[in-house]
Amino acid sequence: MVNAVHTRRAAKSLRLNAVFAALADQTRRAIIETLSRGEARVTEVAEPFAMSLNAVSKHIKVLEEIGLVRRRVVGRDHYLTVAAQPLHEVEEWITRTRKYWNTRLDAMEALLREQEAMDGDADAK
Amino acid sequence: MVNAVHTRRAAKSLRLNAVFAALADQTRRAIIETLSRGEARVTEVAEPFAMSLNAVSKHIKVLEEIGLVRRRVVGRDHYLTVAAQPLHEVEEWITRTRKYWNTRLDAMEALLREQEAMDGDADAK
Numbered sequence: 224m225v226n227a228v229h230t231r232r233a234a235k236s237l238r239l240n241a242v243f244a245a246l247a248d249q250t251r252r253a254i255i256e257t258l259s260r261g262e263a264r265v266t267e268v269a270e271p272f273a274m275s276l277n278a279v280s281k282h283i284k285v286l287e288e289i290g291l292v293r294r295r296v297v298g299r300d301h302y303l304t305v306a307a308q309p310l311h312e313v314e315e316w317i318t319r320t321r322k323y324w325n326t327r328l329d330a331m332e333a334l335l336r337e338q339e340a341m342d343g344d345a346d347a348k
Numbered sequence: 349m350v351n352a353v354h355t356r357r358a359a360k361s362l363r364l365n366a367v368f369a370a371l372a373d374q375t376r377r378a379i380i381e382t383l384s385r386g387e388a389r390v391t392e393v394a395e396p397f398a399m400s401l402n403a404v405s406k407h408i409k410v411l412e413e414i415g416l417v418r419r420r421v422v423g424r425d426h427y428l429t430v431a432a433q434p435l436h437e438v439e440e441w442i443t444r445t446r447k448y449w450n451t452r453l454d455a456m457e458a459l460l461r462e463q464e465a466m467d468g469d470a471d472a473k
Contacts, residue, residue: 236374247368249361252441259448307446314442316377317435323384 239316241289242309250274251282258292258305265301364441366414367434375399376407383417383430390426 246252250272257268269279283303286292291309295302371377375397382393394404408428411417416434420427 236377239377240372240374243368243372247365247372249365252361252364256445256448259445261448305445310442310445314439314446317439317442320381320384320430320435321432321439323381323386 235312238289238309239312242291242313245285245289245291246313248282250279251286254279254282254286255291255305255310258303262295262302262304265303268303360437363414363434364437367416367438370410370414370416371438373407375404376411379404379407379411380416380430380435383428387420387427387429390428393428 246255253272254268257263257271265280265283266276268283269276272279283292283294287294289309290306293304293306295304371380378397379393382388382396390405390408391401393408394401397404408417408419412419414434415431418429418431420429
């Protein structure tokens, strides 16, 4: 049971490695941005980039392999969509990490308010 | 002016590449998670990992180089803190991208409601 949880966590951690690595490239992030506006053809996705269709296709394949992008084939047309789940996992990690900062910031603010109140008392005397 | 904006954007994009790449490693993410709970000594940060202090130090250096972690030296003690700004930039990118999905989801829901209303009308006749 503990092992199953451990294995699931390890798998999630490796998947998160792959998603972060895939997003460490401005072309791949731009592809995700384009697709987040809606489904698009491979040729439409490739259009704004100053690189060959083949080069863009390679980036798309990386995104497909880690499940960030899905492909739907209709005859000769290839349509791409973005898959929210892997991005959601990245966001979840950031949110979880940030929760601690907020707690720390709240504690610091409380301390500052206390200090100010004490300073105010001292002034009043 | 346009060039200055362009250069700034390109620099931000390259920084984001480096931040995503740095986070594509579970040890480095775990270091950030530890430090997000508060300032800690290098030795404290290294403790939970089944690797040498030297190996952990290398990961810490990567995080320092891209500004995710700051170091404060007091005599022989090295204290580390996490810097929020680069993580905030990652979050910003995700939020910006997700805004579009939400808009699309809203539009889809509106269409579904319309369809349901039309189906309801047809049933009533």
